[in-house]
Structures are given as C-alpha cells and as structure tokens.
Amino acid sequence: MSDAPRGAAAPDASAGEEMPETISTYYRLRGLAPSARTKRRRRVRDDDENVPFTPGRDPHGVGDVLSDLTRMAGWNSQLAREDLVRQWADVAGVDTAGHTRPVALADGVLTVQADSTAWAKQLQLMRAHILTEIIRRFPDAAVETVRFIGPDVPSWKWGPRAIPGRGPRDTYG
Template sequence: MPSNPEAVRFFDHLVTVFSGTKRRRGVVKADPESSQPFQAGRDPRLLGAVLTKNFDDRGWTPFVARAAVLANWADIVGDDVAGHTTPELVDDVVVVSCDSSAWATQLRILRHQIEHEIIERFPDCGIERVDVVGPGAPNQIRGPRSVKWRGPRDTYG
C-alpha cells in the first residue's frame, strides 16, 4: 500500500476531530442583574420615536422627507389641484406635470406658495424649488407620407 503523507495527515486529522465526544457550544449565561422586569429602560417606546432615531442615525431623514412630500401631495396643494397634476422628484427639484397648459399657468402663479408650504411642512427635505411643466405637445403626424406642418401649438385645454 503506497503511503501518501498528505493523505495520511488528513486522515489523522479527521480521526482526531471526529473521535470522542461531540463538542457542544457553550451557553453564555446572561447577567441576572442586567435585565429585570419593570427595570428602568424596559418600557416600550413609541414607533415614531424609534423610526425617527433610526432615520437620523442612518442619515435617511432628507430622503424620507422628500418621499413624504410626494406622498402628501394632495394635502399640500389640495385634492382638486392634485387631480390635475403629477409631482416627480428630480435631484432637489419637484417637477410638477400638469394635465393642460391652463393648469400649468395657474400653478406657475402659485409656485411660491407651494414652495413655502413644502418648506413649512417638511423642513428637512432639502427641496430647492418647484418647476411646473405643461403637457407634452400632441403628436399629429399621421402615417408615413405626412406633410411637414408648422409644429405643435397649444394643448387646447
């Protein structure tokens, strides 16, 4: 029988590891003084306070505030305006897309009031400004042999 010193060493290692009694993982006993019922600091905490501390520790507060701006858009501008607008967040700018050019014009007039309301409700959001855009121009090209025309006009609404 040929002897391979590496195989023999490996076999001897397996025999020493797996022979005898099985090793058990030691159980670490907790200090009985460290956690007692009705002890100070064991009271349940409010979920909002725990989440706020977690967001602050991880640096998520501005991101959560920005998401809250989009989630509470109807509360910021009202249900009627929110029904005709779609807010998006691009970097530090809220871009509001409107259903028609008339709604876009009205929101451009109210833009500073909307910015003030956002900063008042969500001071940690870091939003710099609100941009209002109207709808895209309708595509009126009909087929492969269309004649060039003068370009898009108003959205007619």
C-alpha cells in the first residue's frame, strides 16, 4: 500500500488499476479525487437571512440596538429607576428638588427625604401629582407609592445600645 505524498494528486483510478476501498475513501474525504461511485450535487439553499435586498437587512441605529439589548437582558426596570433618580429635578420641579432627594426605591415604594418636616408635609399633599408624573415618565420603574420623610436626625431612643430611661438630657452642659 503506497500513500501519495501530502499535497499530491490522487492516482488515476481510470488507468485500469483498482484502488483499495480504504484509500479511495480517504481520497474522496480529503477532496483529492471525485468518487466514481457517487456524484454529489451541491444543494442550493434558500437562506433568507443572507439574501440581499430583503426586508430586515438594513443596518440598525445604535439606539435601536441598545434598546433591544437592554430589553433582552432585562435591564429596563433598573435603568428606569436610575433615570428617575437622575431626573428627579424634572419630575418634582427644580424648587422641590432643591429641598428633597430620593434615598431608596424598594418593593415599589420610592422614599424621598426632605430638608425639613415642613417640606415633607407639603410633599405629602402633592403625593398624587408626583406619583402620576413618575408613572407617566417612568412606567418601567414600577413605582407604586411615594413616601416622604423628614431630615435625618440622630436618635438615642433606638438601636442596639439603647437603654430605657430619660436619655441624655443632663449630659450636655
């Protein structure tokens, strides 16, 4: 059994000498000689994706590609929440945003902290208007209600080291 060197053409089987089946199969699989036994036809494929001038072949804009990516990845709700915090001045108004800031958004409740208790009380009266604006602009944020809290002041009555009693009334001074 003699093998042809690599890159050489297959011996001609039509010259009268019969080639062993294993060698002819090897040459046929390597594409060195066509098989006399079977002629394979190339199949014409109808590949709609790669046919030019068909609908859907136009290039897409970057905005369309990014919106498809965020939708498929499930990022729309998180991005809507981030946009809500970033655009709080547009939603609540410039004057109101100067005295408030969103601090938390969990389980559909947006918590907004105000500079004073007076601002927190005023915003509670405006809750329906602000919530309507949030739902209109950011429907994917899934905000169901808004909670307004006053300024963050220290408290000695709560916490792991609190002890019952009158507290630190006479320690200052």
